[in-house]
Every structure is written in C-alpha cells, then in structure tokens.
Amino acid sequence: MVTCKDFLSELNEYLDDECREEVRKELENHLSECPNCWVICDTTKKTVEIYRGMEAYPVPPAVHDRLVNALRKKCEQPRS
C-alpha cells in the first residue's frame, strides 16, 4: 500500500521515468485515488517542463565583445 509519503519520495523517479514497472503501477494506483498527490505530481512535472523551456537572457554585447577580443588577442600570440 503506497502512502503519500512513499509517493513523494518516489516522485522524481516517477517523473524522470526511472522506476520499475511494478513500482510505476503502484504509484499510478495511488495517483488515481489521491487528489493531493495528483496535484503535486502534475504541478511538479509542469515546473520542470517550464524550466526546461526557459530561454537564457542574451549576454550583454559589451561582455560578448570583451570575450571575443580577448580570444582574438590570445590567438595572435604564438602557442607555447
């Protein structure tokens, strides 16, 4: 019998598709009977998806230029 605490401790393995088939079935049974765990599971999944889709801020042009200039300078030096 899976409790809410058990479910929570297995949540990442469940979301990352890393648990064994029989464990997955037990967790899914719990999910179908426990609205609280269903909400936590669903919103945690969305949390991860939102972060994975997040775009990075562009690097400020001055910072990019400083890096590229430093690289060019480095390139002009003979390699040891």
Add this chain to the structure above:
Amino acid sequence: MIQGVGQTSEFDEAALVAQAQQGGVEAFTELVNRYERNIFRLARHITQNPEDAEDVLQETFMKAYEHLVDFQGNSKFYTWLVRIAVNQSLMKLRKRKTDASVSLDEPFDTGEESLTREIAVWDPNPELTCSREEMREILEKAVESLPPVFRSVFVLRDIEELSTEETAELLNLSIPAVKSRLLRARLRLREKLTRYFKRKGEDLFGYM
C-alpha cells in the same frame, strides 16, 4: 520532448571543435556564440552575482581555448564547458565568503511536510498567463530564492540538463545526495510557482 542544450547537430559540432583545435578562432567563436548564453546563465545562478558571472564567462571560454587540445571528445563539448564553468563559479563563491558561499555540503531540513502546503491545480497553460519577460523573471527569482545546496543541483540537472552522475561528480556530492536535493528543489519551486500559476477563481480542490 523538449530538446536540450547540445543535442543539435553533433557532427557539425565535432567539426567545429576539430577546427578550433587547429587554432581556428572563427570556429571557436562559433562555439562561443552557441553556448555563451547557457554558460552565463549557469554562472549567474551559481554565483548569484552579475559581475562574477561576467568574469566566469570570460574565464571559462579562455580556459577552454587554452586547453582545447586536452578535449578528447569523450564527453559532449558542452558538458566539458559546463565542468569548467562550474569550477570557476564555485571558486568565485568561495572567494566571496558572503551568504551565497554557504557550503554545498551544508546540512538541510529533510522534512517534506513544509514542501507540500500549497496544493492547488495550475492553469493548463501557465506560459500564456504572462509575457515571456514576466515569465522569465518569475522563474529566475524562484531559482534565486533556493538555498545554494538545492540551487546548484537544480540548475545542473533541470536547467542545463546534465545527468545525475555528472551533477554528482561536478559538485562533489554522492548520487543519493543529488537525488534528494533535486527532489526538494523541485518541490520548493513548485510551491513558489503555485502562487503565480494556480487556477484563478476556484477553490483548493476545484478539479474534483
């Protein structure tokens, strides 16, 4: 599935790395253009300081260029870069010795009760509830509010999409420690984001 960093055109990338290894600065600049945003974001998240992040960005690519001959191609180029960037960022953290420099091994409360207080369904499309800029700000702020012990693990696993093993190695943590910190980080972020994304005008159990 959402495509992660470094999963595009691996052949193309191997050719660029090979050219850069021959001293081709143009090829290396192309690699900079591809990955600088991610390295900059990673550095900002770990150092929590924009100036340090600028330095880390510069140091990471300069070091990578200097040591490019040592890159064997056993890992992805991006993973190799991240490794350098994480080391540089952690060095900055240690130097600063501010609040942000709390050890990554610091013990933390393992109680889950406090992580599941907010239970409410979300809007089906949270990304449509605000502008892209607002969304980015909400997400960045939520990550910044995580304690360093959780933040670094979350950033490497769920933002930069490294494996549990790679994350453990980079942060010098055990695999169980990475797993438990990632769980707590995800639950804390879920809790924070619920305040923004919960479905409006319905009770706690509005989905029933």
